[in-house]
Amino acid sequence: MTRLISALALLLACPLSASAAVFFVTNTHDSGLGSLRSAIDEANAAGPGAHQVRFDGPFPQDGLVQLGSTLPTLTAAQLTIHGNGYNPRIAGNDTFPLLVAASTLSRLELNGLTLSSGRATDEGGGCLAAHAAGPSSTLVIQNSRFDNCAVVQTSGWARGGAIFWNFGFVTIRDSEISHSFASTQGGTQSDVASGGAITTHGELLVERSRFITNTAIGHVSRGGAVTTTDSAVIRDSFFHDNFAFSTATPGRGQAGAVLIDCVACDAVLERNTFTANFSDWAGAVFVRGNQDINRASLVAHNNTFHGNEGALSAGALYALFVSASLVHNTFHHNLAPADAAGHVYFESAIVENVANNVFAPTAGGKACMGWTIEMPGLDAGNLAADGTCGLLVPGIAANAVLGPVEVDYSPAVPVVRFAAGSPVIDGGDDKGCLAQDVLGNARPIDGNGDGHARCDVGAYEHPLDDTLFADGFEALP
Ligand SMILES: [Ca+2]
Numbered sequence: 397m398t399r400l401i402s403a404l405a406l407l408l409a410c411p412l413s414a415s416a417a418v419f420f421v422t423n424t425h426d427s428g429l430g431s432l433r434s435a436i437d438e439a440n441a442a443g444p445g446a447h448q449v450r451f452d453g454p455f456p457q458d459g460l461v462q463l464g465s466t467l468p469t470l471t472a473a474q475l476t477i478h479g480n481g482y483n484p485r486i487a488g489n490d491t492f493p494l495l496v497a498a499s500t501l502s503r504l505e506l507n508g509l510t511l512s513s514g515r516a517t518d519e520g521g522g523c524l525a526a527h528a529a530g531p532s533s534t535l536v537i538q539n540s541r542f543d544n545c546a547v548v549q550t551s552g553w554a555r556g557g558a559i560f561w562n563f564g565f566v567t568i569r570d571s572e573i574s575h576s577f578a579s580t581q582g583g584t585q586s587d588v589a590s591g592g593a594i595t596t597h598g599e600l601l602v603e604r605s606r607f608i609t610n611t612a613i614g615h616v617s618r619g620g621a622v623t624t625t626d627s628a629v630i631r632d633s634f635f636h637d638n639f640a641f642s643t644a645t646p647g648r649g650q651a652g653a654v655l656i657d658c659v660a661c662d663a664v665l666e667r668n669t670f671t672a673n674f675s676d677w678a679g680a681v682f683v684r685g686n687q688d689i690n691r692a693s694l695v696a697h698n699n700t701f702h703g704n705e706g707a708l709s710a711g712a713l714y715a716l717f718v719s720a721s722l723v724h725n726t727f728h729h730n731l732a733p734a735d736a737a738g739h740v741y742f743e744s745a746i747v748e749n750v751a752n753n754v755f756a757p758t759a760g761g762k763a764c765m766g767w768t769i770e771m772p773g774l775d776a777g778n779l780a781a782d783g784t785c786g787l788l789v790p791g792i793a794a795n796a797v798l799g800p801v802e803v804d805y806s807p808a809v810p811v812v813r814f815a816a817g818s819p820v821i822d823g824g825d826d827k828g829c830l831a832q833d834v835l836g837n838a839r840p841i842d843g844n845g846d847g848h849a850r851c852d853v854g855a856y857e858h859p860l861d862d863t864l865f866a867d868g869f870e871a872l873p
């Protein structure tokens with residue numbers, strides 16, 4: 397035993413990271429000593445260990461690394477590329493992908509980088525591609541931006557305009573993906589564009605991130621910003637102006653912002669806001685299990701859906717073969733044809749808790765449509781502007797004039813705020829009251845000044861002295 401303990405002590409004294417090495421990027425050159433390309437070559441050749449490519453002085457603040465070709469394929473088993481506060485901007489010229497990972501790479505972290513103008517012309521990933529990523533591989537993106545990244549295919553699948561990570565675990569934190577697109581130009585059912593910003597077939601975690609103006613465009617298009625075929629947790633994030641646009645007639649677009657398409661997986665949406673996203677089916681979010689006995693679970697808490705459009709149906713949310721819990725969501729001014737679902741469409745869905753949601757007026761279409769199996773564990777505190785959400789649970793009747801609203805785009809996650817006097821304010825049911833609202837503020841607050849702190853309906857908990865309408869609409873940052 398003593399010998400074993402001694403051996404363990406020796407192991408602890410020589411951690412595996414002892415072989416880790418740091419390679420510095422000190423200039424903006426495309427190649428040569430001190431360049432990003434050279435540092436990646438060195439990391440690839442360094443053998444086992446958690447290596448790091450790190451920007452450091454005299455690399456200029458916000459320095460632009462203008463690439464003339466794809467960077468060396470990432471072959472190190474574990475690699476971090478760290479901007480180290482210099483905010484390096486790594487750019488292509490719209491003709492080649494920027495970063496490609498080999499199957500040997502098991503963990504990649506990008507921290508504090510901006511990547512732009514990458515183009516893939518194979519399966520996907522204009523700025524970061526890991527076609528061969530395995531089921532245990534990990535991608536972590538933090539404090540980074542992707543802009544104008546794309547995959548453009550003449551036919552077949554186009555997956556992940558900015559990022560295609562085949563399998564494994566993907567985490568995106570405190571980052572932004574914008575103006576990226578997945579495009580395929582064929583005209584058949586097998587020409588599928590997926591995930592204008594990212595496609596992964598692994599588990600996805602997104603926190604405090606923004607997805608702005610990303611597009612999937614093809615005969616079939618799915619997930620204007622995000623497509624995953626495994627479990628996903630998306631929280632504290634903002635999706636605006638993403639499109640899944642189909643060139644087919646009638647349209648075959650699904651999920652303007654997020655598609656979670658899986659068998660028996662878990663979809664968690666917490667404290668997100670979806671505005672001005674578009675597709676044919678599900679203007680914002682589509683969650684789909686694959687059959688009745690393998691339902692996906694959907695937990696949607698404190699989300700706001702405003703101004704999204706489903707050209708055929710489901711202006712905001714489509715849930716198919718899903719077991720769903722909806723608490724404290726705000727649906728407002730989403731759009732679909734008059735005989736279709738302006739806010740939500742539930743099909744063969746088990747509806748569990750439905751509490752403290754506000755189904756405010758649509759911009760067109762009925763608030764709720766579809767076919768559900770009702771089994772509410774909790775049905776309380778919902779407000780609806782029309783009577784159609786009795787589909788979810790029969791207790792939801794048309795019950796309120798909810799009053800005017802304003803969309804405040806100034807928080808990182810924008811909010812829909814109702815005017816003073818709205819029944820939304822202090823109108824919730826305490827049984828369904830979540831501890832925080834969409835901004836992470838504690839509930840409940842006495843929002844109507846009667847001395848009783850009660851939970852509001854919807855995603856936002858209004859303070860008593862809300863400055864609503866005092867300063868007009870905020871410009872989108
Ligand atoms: Ca309140």
Ligand SMILES: [Ca+2]
Nearest residue numbers: 822842844848
């Ligand atoms: Ca009150």
